[in-house]
Amino acid sequence: MTVRLTIAAAGRLVTSSMVDSAGAFLMCWTGPVRADVADVTRSSRRHPRRAPFRGWPVGPYIAPDVHVTDQFQGSAMPGAQLVDAVAVVTGGASGIGRALAERFAAEGARAVVVADLDGEGAAAVAAGLRSPAALGVRLDVTEEAAIAALAERVESEIGPVDLWISNAGVGGAPGLGTEDEWRLAFGVHVMAHVYAARHVLPRMVARGRGHFLITASAAGLLTEMDTAPYSVTKHGSVALAEWLAIQYGDSGVGFSCLCPQGVRTPMTASFGVDSATLAAGGFLEPTDVADAVVAALGDGRFLILPHPEVADYERRRAGDRDRWLAGMRRVRAKLAGLRSTERAAGSTQPAGPATESTVMSADSAEKSASSVGSNESMGA
């Protein structure tokens, strides 16, 4: 007996849950299968074409008999439209957030709201934007009521939020972290995104459109070897972004998680002499990150890796965790040696004390560390 499976979605995107349901059935079925995917609307013209069923453990049954009447867009969510969009960028007074705000305005956003703990900085960035309606506001993302009030204000005074960029971030001190450091990191890197999800997402879901982006870090996919609160809470950022994308990704709302390594921003500006080593893999400019974000938004892509090599590091980490950890320990030892040499040489650069920049430099260290791990795993 041959099972004929048809996924037909005239005028709609074939959703991942539809495909998953079919996949779950096929995993239990050991007989031959004929599969059709019909009348499927593409979610994005820029997303690479992908044949259906790739990766399913049903290839042997499908292969000779499969008939595909169209191609669908894999798991991509709807792409985000920047022209005429209303965008809110937290942490927008500086660095990556500022570059995103400027880029959205340049791409034709109708309104860009720059929100930051540094209210004056936010106002200054907003004043320089080429946007018909730019607004700079003070916002502490760790205060739920403040996020709720901003969401309400933008919706009522400007219009429906099309893009919420939850980007504000803080560094931290090397080490396991004090209570206050954990509270701050957790507040900014996890709860701030939860608050935004509580007060922004329901409106987007009700409208069936919008895009929600969380700036995490490569530290959230790999690790950050200096500061535990940063590393752990950035893992939390990634986990939350994934949870939201699973929970609401079929509602018409798009989700992205931005995971850069080293980026030249005020957060990384005062990094010590050893940063040259750490940055050997390459610091990006915030504008490079903005390029990557705009491309990914157009594609409706979830994971945004401005340093594409991070994908390989993540695969290696998952492939052999013990080997990866051993590689990271070796890099940590090398960096410790480098820093003590600098101290002995009387370097004026900050070697030990925690600054935000040392934290983010360790994002770059991930690359060095991962490279070491990769070379070793390749036997180099």
Ligand SMILES: NC(=O)c1ccc[n+]([C@@H]2O[C@H](COP(=O)([O-])OP(=O)(O)OC[C@H]3O[C@@H](n4cnc5c(N)ncnc54)[C@H](O)[C@@H]3O)[C@@H](O)[C@H]2O)c1
């Ligand atoms: N620079 C890097 O190498 C790098 C790498 C990976 C991830 N990131 C992440 O990118 C994001 C932006 O960092 P950046 O490098 O542009 O740093 P940045 O210091 O230039 O900008 C961070 C902004 O967040 C704001 N902010 C901090 N706490 C806030 C709060 N409670 N409420 C509102 N705003 C607050 C700051 O005032 C600042 O303007 C952060 O989430 C950071 O963790 C940075």
